[in-house]
Amino acid sequence: MNGITIALSKGRIFEETLPLLAAAGIEPLENPETSRKLIIATNRADVRVVIVRATDAPTYVQYGAADIGVVGKDVLLEHGGDGLYQPLDLKIAKCRMMVAVPVGFDYENAVRQGARLKIATKYINIAREHFAAKGVHVDLIKLYGSMELAPLAGLADAIVDLVSTGSTLKANNLVAVEHIVDISSRLIVNQAALKLKRETLVPILDAIARVVEA
Numbered sequence: 001m002n003g004i005t006i007a008l009s010k011g012r013i014f015e016e017t018l019p020l021l022a023a024a025g026i027e028p029l030e031n032p033e034t035s036r037k038l039i040i041a042t043n044r045a046d047v048r049v050v051i052v053r054a055t056d057a058p059t060y061v062q063y064g065a066a067d068i069g070v071v072g073k074d075v076l077l078e079h080g081g082d083g084l085y086q087p088l089d090l091k092i093a094k095c096r097m098m099v100a101v102p103v104g105f106d107y108e109n110a111v112r113q114g115a116r117l118k119i120a121t122k123y124i125n126i127a128r129e130h131f132a133a134k135g136v137h138v139d140l141i142k143l144y145g146s147m148e149l150a151p152l153a154g155l156a157d158a159i160v161d162l163v164s165t166g167s168t169l170k171a172n173n174l175v176a177v178e179h180i181v182d183i184s185s186r187l188i189v190n191q192a193a194l195k196l197k198r199e200t201l202v203p204i205l206d207a208i209a210r211v212v213e214a
């Protein structure tokens, strides 16, 4: 394939990337929310979009099945950056990676006493690094959905999860006790594509970078 393939996930990343692509003169011809197509043509014959699960985007770009992609920093931190060119911060899909506990659980005291904490999360690597750096002993429990349920059901003492407004935590009687890292989405680029498709890619990357700065 000589053209450019862009990996995007449905939902907020697709929605928030649209204006950035538009600034580069790229308009997808279908909406993945209503279309079942996984490959979406654009107004440019040489550019297409592939719709991937958010956590799969780095894999598509790493192996060159997509030339560029948009992915949350959470996913990048968890996946690692192998084969990916230095990501550009798109400043979209902003949220924070936090530690949260049930209201009334004395997290500071548990940490001070050197308690061994059970942590439920989708982000095993991020959580492991965070608690190792603090010298807190943890058992990590991998979950794939609704981390908030884990402490309520007695599966874990605390969770590591993304928080934006905090309303999901509040609705489930949880409270954020520690900020791990700020999250936003990044534009990732396949290293080989950047060399081989430079003439097509660089104007797109530049147009996106300009509108992000503006």
Ligand code: ATP
Binding pocket: 009, 010, 011, 012, 013, 053, 054, 055, 071, 072, 073, 074, 075, 093, 094, 095, 162, 163, 164, 165, 183, 184, 185
């Ligand atoms: P699914 O929700 O379908 O299981 P997902 O959680 O991987 O999949 P999204 O919820 O669309 O997919 O999240 C995609 C990315 O958007 C995340 O990787 C993260 O970077 C960012 N994100 C997640 N939750 C929020 C939020 N509440 N506010 C802002 N950005 C968020």
Ligand code: MG
Binding pocket: none
């Ligand atoms: Mg989600």
